[in-house]
Amino acid sequence: MYLIGVDVDSVNLVCQRRRTCKPHTFKTFPNNPAGHRRFIKWATQRGHSTRVCMEATGVYSVPYALALHCAEDIEVAVVNPKAIKKFADATLQRGKTDAMDANSIAEYLERMLFRLWYHRLIV
Numbered sequence: 001m002y003l004i005g006v007d008v009d010s011v012n013l014v015c016q017r018r019r020t021c022k023p024h025t026f027k028t029f030p031n032n033p034a035g036h037r038r039f040i041k042w043a044t045q046r047g048h049s050t051r052v053c054m055e056a057t058g059v060y061s062v063p064y065a066l067a068l069h070c071a072e073d074i075e076v077a078v079v080n081p082k083a084i085k086k087f088a089d090a091t092l093q094r095g096k097t098d099a100m101d102a103n104s105i106a107e108y109l110e111r112m113l114f115r116l117w118y119h120r121l122i123v
Helices: 033-043 062-069 079-092 098-111
Strands: 002-008 010-016 027-029 049-057 074-079
Touching: 002 098, 010 033, 010 098, 027 033, 033 049, 033 079, 049 098, 062 074, 074 079, 074 098, 079 098
Parallel strands: 002 049, 049 074
Antiparallel strands: 002 010, 010 027
């Protein structure tokens, strides 16, 4: 199983993929529908199931979370940004770059309880 931490902003998705006993992989995708499709293909390559964690960033993360929610073999967790910040502080992360944020999110995913995100349609 892949564990992927994603730092979401208005332009890019900075991703860190982790797998047991393998080096961590960073990759960046555009935050648009084409980038979401490319991410899904990358995340599920070779038939691996995947858990993805991202911060709730409102209008930037919802379309991406919905695309992942509809994809096969991907489970999504959308986490309060304050929880990720407190976790990064607790692990003594001092810098603030997109790659460092993706690393913190991936580490959070690896260590903390996974809570599956779902979209509730309100009619």
